[in-house]
Amino acid sequence: MKYRRIKGTNDIFGEEIWYWRYVEETFRNVCESAGIEEIRTPIFEQTELFVRSVGEESDIVQKEMYTFQDKAGRSITLRPEGTAPVVRAFLENSLVDRGFQQRYYYVGPMFRYEKPQSGRLRQFHQVGFEIIGPESPKADFEMIILVDTFLRRLGLTKYKIHLNSIGCPVCRKNYREALKEYYGQVLDNLCDDCKRRYETNILRLLDCKVDHEYALNAPKSVDYLCDSCRAHYKKLKEYLNTFEIEYVEDHTLVRGLDYYTRTVFEVRHEGLGAQNAIAGGGRYDGLFAELGGSSVPALGFAGGIERIILALKAEGIEIPMKNVHLVYIATLGEKAFMDGVQLAGELRKKGLSVDVDIMDRKLSGQLKHASRMGSRYAVIIGDEELEKGIVILRDLETGDQVEIDRDFAADYIAERVSKD
Ligand code: HAM
Numbered sequence: 118m119k120y121r122r123i124k125g126t127n128d129i130f131g132e133e134i135w136y137w138r139y140v141e142e143t144f145r146n147v148c149e150s151a152g153i154e155e156i157r158t159p160i161f162e163q164t165e166l167f168v169r170s171v172g173e174e175s176d177i178v179q180k181e182m183y184t185f186q187d188k189a190g191r192s193i194t195l196r197p198e199g200t201a202p203v204v205r206a207f208l209e210n211s212l213v214d215r216g217f218q219q220r221y222y223y224v225g226p227m228f229r230y231e232k233p234q235s236g237r238l239r240q241f242h243q244v245g246f247e248i249i250g251p252e253s254p255k256a257d258f259e260m261i262i263l264v265d266t267f268l269r270r271l272g273l274t275k276y277k278i279h280l281n282s283i284g285c286p287v288c289r290k291n292y293r294e295a296l297k298e299y300y301g302q303v304l305d306n307l308c309d310d311c312k313r314r315y316e317t318n319i320l321r322l323l324d325c326k327v328d329h330e331y332a333l334n335a336p337k338s339v340d341y342l343c344d345s346c347r348a349h350y351k352k353l354k355e356y357l358n359t360f361e362i363e364y365v366e367d368h369t370l371v372r373g374l375d376y377y378t379r380t381v382f383e384v385r386h387e388g389l390g391a392q393n394a395i396a397g398g399g400r401y402d403g404l405f406a407e408l409g410g411s412s413v414p415a416l417g418f419a420g421g422i423e424r425i426i427l428a429l430k431a432e433g434i435e436i437p438m439k440n441v442h443l444v445y446i447a448t449l450g451e452k453a454f455m456d457g458v459q460l461a462g463e464l465r466k467k468g469l470s471v472d473v474d475i476m477d478r479k480l481s482g483q484l485k486h487a488s489r490m491g492s493r494y495a496v497i498i499g500d501e502e503l504e505k506g507i508v509i510l511r512d513l514e515t516g517d518q519v520e521i522d523r524d525f526a527a528d529y530i531a532e533r534v535s536k537d
Contacts, residue, residue, distance in 0.1 A: 123239070123240075124233055124239065125230075125231070125233035125237075125238045125239025125240065126238065126239060126240045127238065127240075127423075132438060133426075135436050135437070135438040135439070136426045136429060136430075136436050137422065137426070139271070139429075139436045139437065140244065140271065140422050140425050140426060140429075141224050141244065141422070143267065143270050143271050144222070144224065144244040144267055144420075145222075145224070146270075147263060147266055147267045147270060148222040148246060148263075151220075151263055152220070153220040153221065153222045153246050154219075154220065154221055154222070155221070155222055155223065155224075156203060156206060156221035156222070156223055157223065157225070158196075158199070158202035158203060158205070158206050158223070159196075159202070160195060160196055160225070160226065161193045161194060161195050161196065162193070162194060162196055162201070162202055162205065163191070163192070163193065163194070164182070164184050164192040164193060164194040165192070166194075166201050166202070166205055166408070167182060167194055167196070167197060167198075167201055169201075169407055169408060170200070170201035170204070170374075170375075170376050170404055170407065170408060171197065171198065171201065171374050171375060171376065172318070172374065172375025172376065173375075174314070174317040174318040174321075174375065175318070175373055175374055175375050176373055177197045177198070177229060177373065177374065180230065181197060181229040181230045181231055182194050182195075182197055182228075182229070182230065183195040183197075183228045183229075183230060183239075195228035196227055196228065197227055197228060197229045198227055198243070198374065198419065199223050199225070199227065199243055199245050199247075199419055200245075200247060200374075200376070200401065200404070200417055200419075201376075201404070201408070203221055203223065203247045203417075204247070204249075204404055204405060204408055204410075204415070205408060207219075207221075207249060207405075207410075208405070208408060208409065208410045212249075213410075213413075216250075217249060217250025217251065217413070218248070218249075218250045218251055219248075219249045219250060220246055220247070220248045220249070221246060221247055221249075222244070222245065222246035223243070223244070223245055223246070224242070224243070224244050224422075225242065225243065226240050226241070226242050227240075227241055227242065227243050228240055228241075229241070234391070234392065235389075235390055235392065235427070236389055236390065236391075236392030236393075236421075236423060236424045236427055237392045238423060241421055241422070241423050242421070242422040242423065243419040243420065243421060243422065244267075244419065244420050244422060245398070245417060245418055245419030245420065246260075246263075246417055246418065247415060247416070247417035248260060248415060248416050248417060249413060249415045250413060250414065250415070251414060251416075252402070252414040254349050254350075254352040254353035254356065254380075255356070256416055257349075257353045257379075257380045257400065257416060258353055258356035258357060258360075260398070260416055260417070260418060261278065261280075261357065261362060261364075261382060262360065262362065264278075264384065264396055264398075264418050264420070265278065265362055267420070268384065268395075268396070268420075268425075271425065271429060271434070272429070272432070272434040273386070273425075273428055273429065273432060273434070274432065275386060275387045275388055275428075275431070275432055276384050276385060276386045276387070276395060276428070277363070277364070277365055277384070277385055277387070278362070278363065278364040278365070278382055278383075278384050279364070279365055279366075279367035279370050279382060279383045279384070279385060280353075280354075280357075280364045280365065280366055280367065280370070280380070280381075280382045281338065281339070281366065281367050281368060281369075281370040281371070281380075281381050281382070282338060282339055282342060282346060282349070282350035282353075282379050282380055282381070283320065283338045283371055283377060283378070283379065283381055284338055284341065284342045284343065284346045284378070284379060285343065285345075285346050285378050285379060285402065285403075286378070286403065287343050288341050288342050288343040288346050289320075289338075289341075291341045292320075292336065292338050292341035293319055293320070295336040295341060296319045296320070296322065296323075296335060296336060297315075297319060299335050299336055300315055300319065300322055300331065300335070301315075303331060306328075307322070307325075307328050307331070308325065308327040308328055310325065310327075311325050311327070311328050318375070320338075320371045321371060321373070322335075323335060323368075323369045323370075323371045324369060324370070324371055324372075324373070326391075329369070332369040333369065335368075335369075337368040338368065338371075339366075339368065346379055349379055349380075350379065350380070353380060354366075364382075367383075370382070370383055372397060372399065376401040376403065376404045376407070377399045377400060377401055378399075378400050378401060378402045378403055379399070379400045379402065380399045380400045380416065381397075381398075381399035381400075382397065382398060382399055382418070383396070383397040384396040384397065384420070386424070386427075386428040386431070388427070388428055388431025388432060389424060389427055389428060389431065392424060393424075394421075394424070395420055395421060395424045395425050395428055396418055396419065396420035396421070396425075397418065397419065397420075398416070398417050398418025398419060399416060399417075399418075400414070400415070400416040401415055401416065401417075402414040402415065439470075440470070440491050440492070440493065441470050442470065442472045442487070442490040442491055442492045443469055443470045443471070443492060443493060443494065443534060444464060444469055444470070444471045444472070444492060444493075444494045444495070444496060444530065444534065445471075445472050445473075445474070445483070445484075445486075445487035445490070445492040445494070445495045445496070445513075446460060446461055446471060446472070446473045446474065446495070446496045446498065447474050447480055447483035447484060447487065447495050447496065447497050447498070448473070448474060448483075448497075448498045448499070449480055449498070449499035449500065450499065450500055452500070452503055453498040453499055453500065453502070453503055454473075454474075456498055456503060456523075457473050457474075457496070457498050458473055460496065460498070460508065460523075460526060460527065461473045463526075463527035464527055464530060464531065467527060467531040468531075469530070469531060469534055472487075472490070472492065474486070480497065480499075483495075484511075484513070487513060488513050492513060493512070493513060493514060493534075493537065494510060494511065494512060494513060494530070494533075494534065495510075495511045495513055496508050496509065496510055496511075496526070496530065497509040497510075497511060497518075502520075502523075505520075506522065506523050506524070507520045507521060507522060507523055508520075508521055508523055508526045509521075510526075510529070510530060510533070
């Protein structure tokens with residue numbers, strides 16, 4: 118083989134497609150039933166947008182972005198995530214004129230130069246939404262409910278919602294100092310990444326996989342929250358408790374993107390390996406101001422489609438799969454072919470999926486192909502059938518066949534197929 122797909126990317130086809138359609142359609146349905154509108158932003162953006170939003174010191178900006186110069190010398194980056202583009206689009210298109218409590222969902226590819234492994238790709242796909250305007254914990258509550266509804270509606274049960282509050286810039290200042298003091302005492306024992314982050318992005322020490330035991334005893338962000346952040350977090354938990362949404366408070370949860378404030382959450386699935394986060398999100402009350410707008414509170418989440426599919430498979434959940442080659446029309450000769458195309462049109466109009474032979478094969482070859490593609494029925498038309506004004510309908514599973522008057526063929530076949 119001369120050409121191969123790029124490492125960390127996938128071709129998606131066959132049965133796999135039905136998993137994708139299932140996840141995407143379920144997500145769209147959940148969003149639209151909650152009145153959330155779709156937004157589509159470009160796949161590439163100015164590099165600076167992600168540097169400013171995701172954060173100069175984040176792993177994404179430091180080592181994972183697909184950045185290149187276009188022919189005019191501009192620095193362009195394939196989007197590593199969907200939040201910053203939505204905020205940019207909101208500001209650029211003056212969507213603020215529509216008032217607040219606006220919600221937008223998206224489905225699409227994201228790109229990160231990470232080391233590929235199970236559940237970790239370089240082109241992966243997210244479903245997500247962003248809620249723009251509300252400061253109240255009612256919004257955080259509603260967001261978590263919708264994420265939970267989406268995962269339940271897919272049929273998933275073996276996941277846990279991890280929750281934390283990392284406060285606002287005011288309380289985070291004190292928290293950072295407490296972490297500096299704590300980690301300062303063990304600095305020599307930490308991995309190289311942690312040593313670097315100690316200076317640049319100390320919160321990220323909490324989710325280091327290597328030095329995790331230190332994180333368990335580290336100061337907790339919830340103990341350093343200012344009054345309003347504490348009240349916000351308390352109210353959110355009250356709402357979740359009242360509604361009996363299960364969650365675990367996770368003091369080591371800080372997330373890898375720098376724009377978060379207050380609520381952060383991650384959904385982890387027990388059937389996956391190291392890459393067990395199937396969704397994550399939180400508040401980013403400072404991002405609008407950071408990107409040049411006025412100060413607008415906002416929050417959102419994204420789920421990874423590939424990982425959600427791994428979770429569906431781990432739980433053995435059955436996915437509805439349609440047979441795209443339901444009826445196969447086998448024809449012999451030019452005239453029969455033209456009639457076959459005509460009949461295919463009549464059946465397709467009735468909503469059936471119909472394939473017509475276009476390979477000029479012998480009848481046996483046509484029927485073999487129909488079976489291989491999973492067709493349940495074949496319609497056979499040759500000179501004799503044309504002369505008699507009939508078509509033959511063969512059930513490829515049982516081998517039974519009937520002759521049908523050509524004038525009623527479309528009605529008969531549509532009715533027969535609908536009974537299966
Ligand atoms: P994130 O946690 O970086 O958050 O990504 C969200 C989800 O995307 C992860 O939980 C995971 O399922 C999936 N994911 C991330 N990286 C990969 C990868 N390399 N391969 C496969 N799946 C991956 C965000 O992107 C935020 N924009 C979420 C958000 C929206 N926060 C507020 N609004």
